[in-house]
Amino acid sequence: MQRIGVFVCHCGSNIAATVDVKAVAEAAKHESGVVFSADYQYMCSESGQDLIKDMIKEHKLTGIVVCSCSPRMHENTFCKAAAAGGLNPYMVEIANIREQCSWIHKDMPSATAKAIVLVRSAIAKVTLNAPLTAGTSPVTKRALVIGGGIAGIQTALDIADAGFEVDIVEKEPTIGGKMAQIDKTFPTLDCAACILTPKMVEAAQNDKIRIFSYSEVSAVKGFVGNFTVTIKRKARYVKEDLCTGCGLCTEKCPQKKVPNEFNLGLDNRRAIYIPFAQAIPKIATIDPDYCTMLKSGKCGVCSKVCSAGAIDYQAKDEFIDVNYGAIVAATGFNPIKVDKYDEFAYAQSPDVVTSLEYERLMNAAGPTGGTLLRPSDRTHPHTIVFVQCVGSRESEDSTKCGKSYCSKICCMYTAKHAMLTREKYPDTDVYVFYIDVRTPGKSFDEFYRRAVEQYGVHYIKGMVGKVTPEGGKLKVQASDLIAGKQLHIDADMVVLAAAIEPDKTARPLATLLTASMDTNDFFTEAHPKLRPVESPTAGVFLSGACQGPKDIPETVAQAGAAASKVIGLLAKDHLVCNPCVANANEMLCSGCSQCEKVCPYGAITYSYKEFRMPDRTTKLRLVASVNAAVCQGCGACTVTCPSGAMDLKGFSNKQIMAEVDAICK
Amino acid sequence: MIYSYFPGCTLKNKAIDLDIYARRSAELLGITLEELPEWQCCGGVYPLAKDKIATKLSSVRALAASRDAGHDLVTLCSACHNVLKQVNNDMRTDEYIRSRANNYMAPDAEYNGEINVIHYLELLRDTVGFENIKKKVVKPFTGRKIGAYYGCLLLRPGKVMQMDDPENPKILEDFIRAIGGEPVIYAQRNECCGGYATVEDKAYAASRAGKVVDNAAACGADMLITACPLCLYNLNKSNAENKLPVVYFTELLAEALGLKEENDV
Numbered sequence: 001m002q003r004i005g006v007f008v009c010h011c012g013s014n015i016a017a018t019v020d021v022k023a024v025a026e027a028a029k030h031e032s033g034v035v036f037s038a039d040y041q042y043m044c045s046e047s048g049q050d051l052i053k054d055m056i057k058e059h060k061l062t063g064i065v066v067c068s069c070s071p072r073m074h075e076n077t078f079c080k081a082a083a084a085g086g087l088n089p090y091m092v093e094i095a096n097i098r099e100q101c102s103w104i105h106k107d108m109p110s111a112t113a114k115a116i117v118l119v120r121s122a123i124a125k126v127t128l129n130a131p132l133t134a135g136t137s138p139v140t141k142r143a144l145v146i147g148g149g150i151a152g153i154q155t156a157l158d159i160a161d162a163g164f165e166v167d168i169v170e171k172e173p174t175i176g177g178k179m180a181q182i183d184k185t186f187p188t189l190d191c192a193a194c195i196l197t198p199k200m201v202e203a204a205q206n207d208k209i210r211i212f213s214y215s216e217v218s219a220v221k222g223f224v225g226n227f228t229v230t231i232k233r234k235a236r237y238v239k240e241d242l243c244t245g246c247g248l249c250t251e252k253c254p255q256k257k258v259p260n261e262f263n264l265g266l267d268n269r270r271a272i273y274i275p276f277a278q279a280i281p282k283i284a285t286i287d288p289d290y291c292t293m294l295k296s297g298k299c300g301v302c303s304k305v306c307s308a309g310a311i312d313y314q315a316k317d318e319f320i321d322v323n324y325g326a327i328v329a330a331t332g333f334n335p336i337k338v339d340k341y342d343e344f345a346y347a348q349s350p351d352v353v354t355s356l357e358y359e360r361l362m363n364a365a366g367p368t369g370g371t372l373l374r375p376s377d378r379t380h381p382h383t384i385v386f387v388q389c390v391g392s393r394e395s396e397d398s399t400k401c402g403k404s405y406c407s408k409i410c411c412m413y414t415a416k417h418a419m420l421t422r423e424k425y426p427d428t429d430v431y432v433f434y435i436d437v438r439t440p441g442k443s444f445d446e447f448y449r450r451a452v453e454q455y456g457v458h459y460i461k462g463m464v465g466k467v468t469p470e471g472g473k474l475k476v477q478a479s480d481l482i483a484g485k486q487l488h489i490d491a492d493m494v495v496l497a498a499a500i501e502p503d504k505t506a507r508p509l510a511t512l513l514t515a516s517m518d519t520n521d522f523f524t525e526a527h528p529k530l531r532p533v534e535s536p537t538a539g540v541f542l543s544g545a546c547q548g549p550k551d552i553p554e555t556v557a558q559a560g561a562a563a564s565k566v567i568g569l570l571a572k573d574h575l576v577c578n579p580c581v582a583n584a585n586e587m588l589c590s591g592c593s594q595c596e597k598v599c600p601y602g603a604i605t606y607s608y609k610e611f612r613m614p615d616r617t618t619k620l621r622l623v624a625s626v627n628a629a630v631c632q633g634c635g636a637c638t639v640t641c642p643s644g645a646m647d648l649k650g651f652s653n654k655q656i657m658a659e660v661d662a663i664c665k
Numbered sequence: 666m667i668y669s670y671f672p673g674c675t676l677k678n679k680a681i682d683l684d685i686y687a688r689r690s691a692e693l694l695g696i697t698l699e700e701l702p703e704w705q706c707c708g709g710v711y712p713l714a715k716d717k718i719a720t721k722l723s724s725v726r727a728l729a730a731s732r733d734a735g736h737d738l739v740t741l742c743s744a745c746h747n748v749l750k751q752v753n754n755d756m757r758t759d760e761y762i763r764s765r766a767n768n769y770m771a772p773d774a775e776y777n778g779e780i781n782v783i784h785y786l787e788l789l790r791d792t793v794g795f796e797n798i799k800k801k802v803v804k805p806f807t808g809r810k811i812g813a814y815y816g817c818l819l820l821r822p823g824k825v826m827q828m829d830d831p832e833n834p835k836i837l838e839d840f841i842r843a844i845g846g847e848p849v850i851y852a853q854r855n856e857c858c859g860g861y862a863t864v865e866d867k868a869y870a871a872s873r874a875g876k877v878v879d880n881a882a883a884c885g886a887d888m889l890i891t892a893c894p895l896c897l898y899n900l901n902k903s904n905a906e907n908k909l910p911v912v913y914f915t916e917l918l919a920e921a922l923g924l925k926e927e928n929d930v
Contacts, residue, residue: 342833345852399823399831468852468876470883 002127005036005061006119007052009043009068011098016041018102020112024067027116031123035059044074052078053085063091063126067119069098072527088131090579090650095122117663124662128655132579137629139225139575140325143566144169146217146509147330149177150196150552151544151559153203155328158563160208164570167210167322168203169217169231171505174279175200177332181262181356183363185552186416187447193278193365200280213281216505218319220327220512223601223632224539225575227324235315237286237294238272242310245282249302249311250274258290260367264357266375267367272302276365284310326566327513329523329535330543330559331506335498336391340400344387344496349469350375352494355386355410358417372425374493377472381492384421385476386414386432387464391499393435403499405520408549410497411438415451417495422455431458431489433478441551460487467494500549514600515540523547533562541565580650581631582638584624586611588645591622595637595646603630604637666792668783669731669738670698673745674706680742680894682912686919687741687785693801693922694793698739701730707745710861711752718765724752725766729776737781739788741915743893747818747826750782754825784819785915786836786892787828795843803923805845812849812886813837814877814911816896817857831855837890840914844921851884853877858899867902874903882908890914 006028010016021039028037036059042048043066055061064087066078071094079089097115105111143159145152148170159166168175180200182192203209212231219230253270260269262276271290274282286294286302293299293313303311335356338346346352351374353361364370374381388410394402411434418430437459439445451457462479469475476489502521510517515535516524523542526534533542543562544555569575584595586609596604603626610618624646626637638646638653647653676684691698705723712720727749731738740746755762757778767775783791789798813834820831829836834855838848858877859870878900881889889911891897900911919925 340830340833342830347833348850348852397822397824466852466856468880470852470880 002033002062003035003060004031004033004123004126005052005055005059005064006031006034006038006123007043007048007055007064007066007068008037008039008097008119009048009066010039010041011069011102012042015068015098015102018105018108018111019097019115020108021067023112024097024115024119028065028067028119028123031120033063033127034123036061043068044077049077049081049084052081056082056085056087061087063087063093063129065093065095065119065122065126067095067097067115067122070094070096070100088133090132091126091129093122093126093129095119120665121659121662124658125655128652128658129650132649134579135577135628136574137225137577139570139572140227140323141165141570142167142322142324143326143328143570144217144227144229144322144324145328145330145543147177147332147503147544147546148172148175148203148211148213149330149332149544150179150199151332151546151555152177152328152330153196153199154556154559155330155543155563155566156203156209157199157206158560159566159570160206162563162567162571163208164567165208165210167212167324169212169215171214171216172275173214173236173273173283173285174275174281175203175211175213176276176278176280178356179552180276180278181264181359181363183359183366184416184420186412187441187443189416189420197278200278204280211281213283214285217509217512221602222323223630225325225569225572227327227539229322229324229327231320231322233318233320235288235317236283237288237291237312237315238284239310239312239315240281240283242308243283243306244308244310245274245279245284246308247274247284248305248307249284252301252305254299254301255290255292258287263360263367264354266357266360286311286313326539326541326569328541328543328562328566329506329509329513329515329546330562331503331509331546333500333545333549334503336403336501338390338496338498340402341390341496343466344390344464344494345467345469345474346496349467349474349494351381351469351474351492352467352496354496354498355413355417356498358495359413362417362420372421379492380425382427383429383489383491384431384493384495385464385474385478385489385491386418386430386495386497388414388432388434388497389463389499390496392497403501403520405549406438407497407499408438409500409551412441412444412447412551414495414497415439415448415457418457419447419451419455422451422457429458430455431460431491433460433462433464435461435463441553462487464494467491500545502546506546513537513540533558533565539569577629578633580633580648581628582626582633582635582646582648583628584626585645585647586623588643589621589623589641590643590645591624592642593622593624594640594642595624598636598640599631600634600636601630601632603627603632666695667697667699667736668788669734669736669780670700671704671707671727671731671738671740671745671749672700673740673742675894676742680897680913682916683741683892683894684915686913686915686925689924690915690918690922691785691788693924694789694798696788696793699734699736701727701734701738704730707748708752709744709748711748715761718762718769721752721755721762721766722770724749725756725770725776728753728756728778728780728782729770729772729774732776732780733774737783739783739785741785741892743816743819743891744895746782746784746892751822751825753778753780753782784828784892786840789840789843789918790836795839798840798843798918798922799845802844802921804921806841806917806921807845809846810849810885810887811841811846811917812851812881812884812889812909813841813854814858814881814889814891814896814900815855816891816893817855817860819892820855837892837914840918841890844917846917849881849884849886851881851886853880858893858896859903860895860899863895863899863902870899871903874899878903878909878911888912890917
């Protein structure tokens with residue numbers, strides 16, 4: 001017979017204000033098997049945990065029920081306390097009477113009644129619990145970072161610095177990401193390339209770091225500490241070990257009309273190209289969509305001029321399998337497409353640009369060599385209108401599929417653009433239309449005020465309603481909400497601060513990693529406050545803007561935090577496995593193999609086994625067996641099994657049914 | 666295919682072109698438009714005040730009559746379409762307005778937004794199909810640069826009207842292509858013409874409409890088409906030097922289908 005203790009938490013007033021905790025503790029006393037029941041203000045506090053330890057010893061408890069918050073919050077805390085009191089940690093059950101009870105009910109009698117039912121169900125389950133012992137599994141001491149922007153680079157550098165091997169997989173031909181395209185960084189206005197490229201070089205030269213550029217993750221198997229990742233190395237038609245990056249091929253290639261994505265299509269590149277001068281690795285890549293040789297078999301100029309003999313038109317995509325202990329997602333962001341915002345005439349006039357395009361137009365390495373020129377006629381613009389929040393903070397009524405969130409970085413980079421424009425070209429009139437100016441951050445608000453007060457940027461609260469290209473000008477119609485009037489400005493350029501969204505590769509990657517995402521396709525953190533750089537999926541960590549909009553300092557901080565979590569994991573030789581795994585009852589198993597098909601981890605195998613029959617003959621039968629080291633205890637097999645042969649330790653069918661019975665009683 | 670048809674007041678006098686060419690073309694395209702018996706004004710302007718029930722009732726009557734006739738309701742005038750569609754949406758989704766309106770009118774059968782309000786352009790796009798219209802065109806507008814003028818009421822609010830993207834519409838441009846013309850995209854095509862401001866401040870309305878006409882002309886349009894009598898009125902008023910002819914889209918449709926005669930109207 002079990003000896004069960006019940007501990008009811010007040011959680012300050014979180015629970016106690018809506019649930020009569022004394023009544024719950026009293027009701028629990030009368031349940032069969034319960035030998036101790038009490039309430040306490042904060043069960044998770046040190047004295048609360050001590051109470052658990054003391055009562056386990058005093059009442060010789062064999063199982064405990066803690067009625068408190070969600071098990072996602074504190075199950076671990078209470079399991080540890082129980083273990084310290086000498087109880088098997090798997091003899092602990094949590095009755096969630098906060099998130100699923102007190103927080104969602106208003107009146108005390110019904111909330112209390114529900115809490116009592118939840119406690120009863122937990123007692124029914126713990127009565128059937130059996131002590132479980134966790135095994136261990138070894139840790140592969142190598143980390144994978146997916147994405148080679150500033151987030152991925154920083155994470156990789158920090159992991160390598162601690163002495164662990166780390167690989168960066170980057171889908172583009174070079175690492176560097178968005179930061180490589182930026183001209184200056186706020187609020188200090190130091191040159192982005194000057195602070196980024198040394199880090200890129202450092203990553204390339206670090207012997208603990210391998211860079212797989214122009215590569216993608218195509219499959220992920222395994223679990224925390226033991227991932228096997230298939231990396232697709234896309235054919236770049238240039239042998240990486242032979243190319244010296246001299247760039248001769250990129251000058252001789254006759255296909256000159258390829259939109260240059262690094263400059264956002266503001267100029268053209270060749271079909272064989274190196275994205276930018278400081279690219280890492282500095283290796284040419286052939287764009288198969290434009291290369292005449294690959295498309296029609298006629299050309300071969302690059303092959304002729306390459307003295308290193310690095311060109312290989314026969315190259316094929318390669319797939320390699322690598323083992324990792326931890327995976328970091330650092331897939332970053334992209335500005336949204338502004339096609340849906342035709343009121344700003346982006347599609348109608350080349351002089352309407354996005355902020356990232358403006359960044360390239362200001363950049364010394366950009367298509368205009370750093371001289372600000374209008375794309376349409378390459379003249380100097382005298383009036384520039386910046387529009388903030390294009391696609392951000394959009395209301396639900398909108399038909400434009402914009403983002404409901406604030407993209408966070410736009411206020412600051414727009415202030416930067418406005419300031420730099422006024423600094424370089426004082427004869428330019430600069431207007432910024434805003435809904436709110438949001439500049440929290442170290443030296444951020446001072447920066448914005450400098451734009452207004454010292455640089456004379458016209459900040460106008462209101463939105464632009466229409467941009468009409470006419471007669472070489474952009475006629476901007478806008479509202480000034482403070483003056484309460486309509487404004488008409490004849491502008492030479494309009495710059496749209498487009499909302500940012502997660503990179504398109506993030507969603508399929510999340511599926512591969514079984515990592516969760518929010519409705520906006522940002523990766524979800526394990527806990528928004530307490531575990532901000534970990535995914536709820538064990539062994540998967542988050543770095544940079546793939547988790548939410550971030551500026552560079554925040555990204556670097558998060559990248560370092562993710563690295564420290566990875567280091568903490570890789571520093572262990574073994575990980576404790578979850579003992580709540582599936583096991584097959586061979587006597588009931590009919591060998592149908594349905595469980596094998598649904599197992600997402602490949603933990604179930606089928607083999608023939610000899611069975612003794614009642615008539616003393618033997619029979620060969622196909623039965624399932626579970627690899628406990630691979631099983632993650634998801635339970636998919638237990639609900640699939642038609643003969644009820646699969647069961648999950650700690651969550652057996654019998655235990656679940658006992659819980660349901662207790663609720664329905 | 667049979668639809669109920671709500672012409673609206675203006676289409677019975679000033680905008681008679683909009684009406685007759687639409688009917689004539691519909692017949693050829695195999696669509697039967699049955700004019701609602703004893704229809705009244707749509708209400709003119711959709712009342713934004715939530716407690717304004719009385720001014721929605723004339724629309725509800727038309728909608729209920731269409732329901733009783735057993736057909737979806739086709740409209741033509743942008744303003745009528747806007748009012749009828751928004752009121753229909755209220756009757757479908759807003760319990761407060763629905764119950765007040767039904768209590769007020771006490772009809773034999775309560776109206777709960779059962780029918781769909783369809784603009785004639787949607788009928789052309791979704792039921793007939795622009796491809797099929799193209800096949801029936803006998804006098805294509807080849808080489809003619811035509812600017813589509815949407816105005817504001819036809820597309821907005823986008824969530825309710827659901828005809829096209831309010832900022833990047835293309836239904837009229839597709840229509841122009843179907844009759845063989847070349848659509849001219851210009852920024853002001855979905856801006857306001859001045860609307861009813863013309864009653865109070867003619868100069869203001871003229872300046873608004875002038876912007877539209879100037880922008881279309883600057884982008885190379887030879888003519889403008891619209892579905893709205895008020896837009897046509899305002900654009901023509903501000904268009905003193907007759908820079909651009911402004912006509913109803915139905916007139917071009919009829920002409921392309923060979924249904925317009927010399928001594929028409």
